[in-house]
Amino acid sequence: MADSAVNGAKTGVSGAGEADRPLRHVRQALPHDSAVRHVQGTAQYIDDIREPEGTLHIAIGMAPKARGRITALDLAPVRAAPGIVAVLTAADIPGPNDVSPAMGDDPMFAEERVEFHGQALFAVVATTRDAARRAARKAHVEIEAERPSVSVEDAIARNETVLADYGFGRGDADAAIAQSPHRLEGSLRIGGQEHFYLEGQAALAIPGEEGDLHVTSSTQHPTEVQHVIARVLALPDAYVTCEVRRMGGGFGGKESQATQWAAIAALGAKVTGRPCKIRLDRDDDFVLTGKRHDMRCDYALGYDDDGVIQGYKVAHLVRCGYSADLSQGVVDRTMFHSDNAYYLPAVRIDTRRLKTNTVSNTAFRGFGGPQGMLSIERAMDEIAWATGRDPLDVRLANLYAAGRDITPYGQKVEDPQIMHAMIAELAESADYRARRAEIAAFNASSRVLKKGIALTPVKFGISFTLMHLNQAGALVHVYQDGSVHLNHGGTEMGQGLYMKVAQVVAEEFGIAMERVRITATTTAKVPNTAPTAASSGSDLNGMAAKIACEAIKARMTAFASEKYGVLAEQIDFRDDRVFIGNESLSFPELARDCVMNRVQLSHAGFYRTPEIWWDREKAQGKPFFYFAYGAACAEAVIDTLTGENRITRVDILHDVGKSLNPAVDIGQIEGGFVQGMGWLTTEELVFDDEARLRTHAPSTYKIPVASDVPEHFKVTLYPNANRTQTIYRSKAVGEPPLMLANAAFCAITDAVRAVAPKGARIPLDAPATPEAVLRACASLQGEALDGEALEAGAQP
Amino acid sequence: MASVTMTVNGKSVTADVDPRTLLAQFVREHLRLTGTHVGCDTSQCGACVVHVDGKAVKACTMLAVQADGCEVLTIEGLADGAELHPMQAAFREHHGLQCGYCTPGMIMTAVDMVNRLGSDLDEATIRHELEGNICRCTGYHNIVRAVETGAKAMTGASARQAAE
Ligand code: FES
Ligand code: FES
Numbered sequence: 001m002a003d004s005a006v007n008g009a010k011t012g013v014s015g016a017g018e019a020d021r022p023l024r025h026v027r028q029a030l031p032h033d034s035a036v037r038h039v040q041g042t043a044q045y046i047d048d049i050r051e052p053e054g055t056l057h058i059a060i061g062m063a064p065k066a067r068g069r070i071t072a073l074d075l076a077p078v079r080a081a082p083g084i085v086a087v088l089t090a091a092d093i094p095g096p097n098d099v100s101p102a103m104g105d106d107p108m109f110a111e112e113r114v115e116f117h118g119q120a121l122f123a124v125v126a127t128t129r130d131a132a133r134r135a136a137r138k139a140h141v142e143i144e145a146e147r148p149s150v151s152v153e154d155a156i157a158r159n160e161t162v163l164a165d166y167g168f169g170r171g172d173a174d175a176a177i178a179q180s181p182h183r184l185e186g187s188l189r190i191g192g193q194e195h196f197y198l199e200g201q202a203a204l205a206i207p208g209e210e211g212d213l214h215v216t217s218s219t220q221h222p223t224e225v226q227h228v229i230a231r232v233l234a235l236p237d238a239y240v241t242c243e244v245r246r247m248g249g250g251f252g253g254k255e256s257q258a259t260q261w262a263a264i265a266a267l268g269a270k271v272t273g274r275p276c277k278i279r280l281d282r283d284d285d286f287v288l289t290g291k292r293h294d295m296r297c298d299y300a301l302g303y304d305d306d307g308v309i310q311g312y313k314v315a316h317l318v319r320c321g322y323s324a325d326l327s328q329g330v331v332d333r334t335m336f337h338s339d340n341a342y343y344l345p346a347v348r349i350d351t352r353r354l355k356t357n358t359v360s361n362t363a364f365r366g367f368g369g370p371q372g373m374l375s376i377e378r379a380m381d382e383i384a385w386a387t388g389r390d391p392l393d394v395r396l397a398n399l400y401a402a403g404r405d406i407t408p409y410g411q412k413v414e415d416p417q418i419m420h421a422m423i424a425e426l427a428e429s430a431d432y433r434a435r436r437a438e439i440a441a442f443n444a445s446s447r448v449l450k451k452g453i454a455l456t457p458v459k460f461g462i463s464f465t466l467m468h469l470n471q472a473g474a475l476v477h478v479y480q481d482g483s484v485h486l487n488h489g490g491t492e493m494g495q496g497l498y499m500k501v502a503q504v505v506a507e508e509f510g511i512a513m514e515r516v517r518i519t520a521t522t523t524a525k526v527p528n529t530a531p532t533a534a535s536s537g538s539d540l541n542g543m544a545a546k547i548a549c550e551a552i553k554a555r556m557t558a559f560a561s562e563k564y565g566v567l568a569e570q571i572d573f574r575d576d577r578v579f580i581g582n583e584s585l586s587f588p589e590l591a592r593d594c595v596m597n598r599v600q601l602s603h604a605g606f607y608r609t610p611e612i613w614w615d616r617e618k619a620q621g622k623p624f625f626y627f628a629y630g631a632a633c634a635e636a637v638i639d640t641l642t643g644e645n646r647i648t649r650v651d652i653l654h655d656v657g658k659s660l661n662p663a664v665d666i667g668q669i670e671g672g673f674v675q676g677m678g679w680l681t682t683e684e685l686v687f688d689d690e691a692r693l694r695t696h697a698p699s700t701y702k703i704p705v706a707s708d709v710p711e712h713f714k715v716t717l718y719p720n721a722n723r724t725q726t727i728y729r730s731k732a733v734g735e736p737p738l739m740l741a742n743a744a745f746c747a748i749t750d751a752v753r754a755v756a757p758k759g760a761r762i763p764l765d766a767p768a769t770p771e772a773v774l775r776a777c778a779s780l781q782g783e784a785l786d787g788e789a790l791e792a793g794a795q796p
Numbered sequence: 797m798a799s800v801t802m803t804v805n806g807k808s809v810t811a812d813v814d815p816r817t818l819l820a821q822f823v824r825e826h827l828r829l830t831g832t833h834v835g836c837d838t839s840q841c842g843a844c845v846v847h848v849d850g851k852a853v854k855a856c857t858m859l860a861v862q863a864d865g866c867e868v869l870t871i872e873g874l875a876d877g878a879e880l881h882p883m884q885a886a887f888r889e890h891h892g893l894q895c896g897y898c899t900p901g902m903i904m905t906a907v908d909m910v911n912r913l914g915s916d917l918d919e920a921t922i923r924h925e926l927e928g929n930i931c932r933c934t935g936y937h938n939i940v941r942a943v944e945t946g947a948k949a950m951t952g953a954s955a956r957q958a959a960e
Contacts, residue, residue, distance in 0.1 A: 029891075031888050031889070031891060032891070032893060032894065032896070034896055035887075035888040035891075035893060035896075036880070036888060037896075038887075038888075038893045038896030038899045038900075039871075039880060039884035039885075039887045039888050039893070039899055039900075039903060040831065040871065040872065040874075040875060040880070040884065041829075041830070041831015041832065041833075041870070041871035041872050041899075041900040042831060042872070043896050044830065045833070045897065047824075047830070047834070048824075048830035050828070130816070195932075196930070196932050197895075197897075197932060198833070198835045198841065198843055198895065198897035198898050198930065198931070198932050198933075199833070199835070199895070199897045200835070246895070246896075247895065248833070248835075248895045248896070248897030249894075249895045249897060249932050249933055251932070281837055282835070282836045282837045282838065283837070283838070493895055494893075494894035494895025494896065494897075494933045495894065496894070663891045664891075666891075667891050667894055667933075667934060667935075667938060670934060670935035670936075670937045670938070671894060671932075671933045671934045671935040672935075673935060674934075674935035674936065675932065675935070697836065697838055697840065698836055698838075698840040698841060698930060699838065699840055703930050703932065704936075705926065705927045705928075705929070705930060705936075706922070706923040706924075706926035706927065706929075706931075706936040706939065706940060707920075707923040707924050707926070707927055709923070709935060709936050709937065711919050711920070711923075713935075713937050715937075
């Protein structure tokens, strides 16, 4: 069966490609569009833009307590500080005091109550950044403090949530579990994660005529920044323009949470009539902006003698922070990925979206998916521990397959054979079975150091589960000299989106890359856009740009066809020329001729993802246009005396469809894996009992550095055209690779297992920090010691 | 106010600055050399690395007045006119960047590494030497490749220069 699946995958893809002609730009490993500027330091981020004369600087005044009523806020000492031009509070906001993406529960400035430690109370506008920051600390704030909810358990005890509980499933999971020959229950805690985009949150707002505002913001969602600014300033959307050329990283942290800072800059500009800039200090950025959702996942399952799951139940108890933010979509995606790559015949997935007095958790690469997937990977390991089978065999036995291919939400997995083929190929190329044996031998003879290995799959659904976001626009102009202006709604945060879309445009017109001028994303050119998120940037914007190019090309072709009396089919755009029957002219020549003959050379392309739908009430639909697949094999070594651990080898096979740009895609896979590895190994957010974040800088919050990444780190693209009609049959790549790092966590868990008594369960939560690994080892060895002691005691 | 004079990218500059002014601030705000990025503000991410008297320094943690009388090299001064420095070319060539925010600091650290340790760097050394530079995007793999290649090319380039 595995064999035929391999063959199926290999032969099933042929013919699914786009045009037969060789491609000149698409599929080429071209460098990032700004690479030359990046290496020279001339690529501009917000803070690098030359400030207009008289620009003012903003700093945030932050709440000293996490929960309670504000009884006094005396800003006189702030106003009296040197260099202060204005102090902004809720009273200065002309519209609603609300910077939330949807739910109305994120005030720009807290008014009556504070909800988390550090929450913005006011903002200082000063002549220098230094003056603003110094003054911001001078306020007298009195808060009638209450005990904050810090943990999931605190929130459950108070029964406080930010959104209603939600669950879905299929069949009777309880009955299926009860009737299974084997059962187990467990719980896994999964930590959050700070984005640590290297460029912190920043915005520059410049006032124009009659209340117009031009705002440059480091945001993944310029449209939302525009709309929220218009909302809080009580202006029509049309008065506000938001622009972003590039971000120094986003990772979801600038999807909804760049908005507040841009809106405060805009308010400052409105109040003072002068340009206002904000760049959050890094420590403040840590405190003021949301993280990946952390959660407790309680699961129960029943399985047969072969380790195949019969019934599965999971409850995700999610710490959302003080407000809803994007938690609906995030936690829904946790649910959509609670199956990962495994078929669950009878299943129930429940969630609670708990309110804690901590910063509002938000989008982070994977958008809740990683947590759902990690919890079922733990379940797979649990079955392996209980049955003594190899964890990979347990995974293979549970993988989606023909006839076992309907997800818990009713969407069919159309191509499950790909997963079988990829895992088989990776197990082979990474030599999984032989290494498993070597590791067992090593562990038998090594007293302190123990090794572990794991091979885990990834299946990730592509599309926004909020249906209306699955749309994109692009604006393409061809000028009379044959140069092309490209604009679209997607934003560039390093992921190579601008380059990929430019490759598509150059390909469509058959022109050199140099003719395509990539321009900054702005709400003035392409309106009403979705955020650049959900990995969908190139799928959506690439298609919109292609549609725009096709429209312009069609007009150019019609003109040439008529002028030269040649059938449209005999007109071809390639090599910077246009071939018209037996003649040819340069692309610029035809462009100029079109202009002289009043042919429109500009088009706004628009794309909406077809086929998808989702009925949340009924929990049925096809929320994903397709799935992206991957598999990773990781090896780990731990020191059982200190808990220190390393990932020593990584092999990855990942499916990006037919890549638009393999260099960019491989970079996404490598970066995604390492970011995921950080989340699951070294990155730990510590909130104290007062709900203060104690790890608010990279000094205490450990982000992977070069020496944490193994030298053997092999990434291979799986050759596979997307069976779905996507841009040049590629697949989205932004998020899926992050979850390849589940293999790193499972490998460390496997290494801990080496000190465990046979059949024991491994009490290791994520992240697997040295402390966590040491605790797990100690408790297992304690068990083992106790066991020995008992035995010894039994026969004196 | 304190007066500082230093040579930045080969040009002598003199300015009156608030004594608190950080070197990073000075090159960015006073000289408008904004390729020196500020990522963490606290000496941990390496985005702000410049060379002071030939040694890599985190410019967010040095006062401008401390660099008085020194030779400062920033990312903008690395290339020889229009031609990229071999380390810059290697980062471009090997896709050692995504968002690019860490890139100038990475390159300045890498050049310093070669200056100190020579161009025959093994991978473990490169990874160890890069520990003060955080990249949140790339996973470092391509950065390490770039440094390896850039280091080799630097000897090539200096050998050529010596021969000329
Ligand atoms: S800004 Fe200087 S080290 Fe991060
Ligand atoms: S390329 Fe973004 S931080 Fe390194």
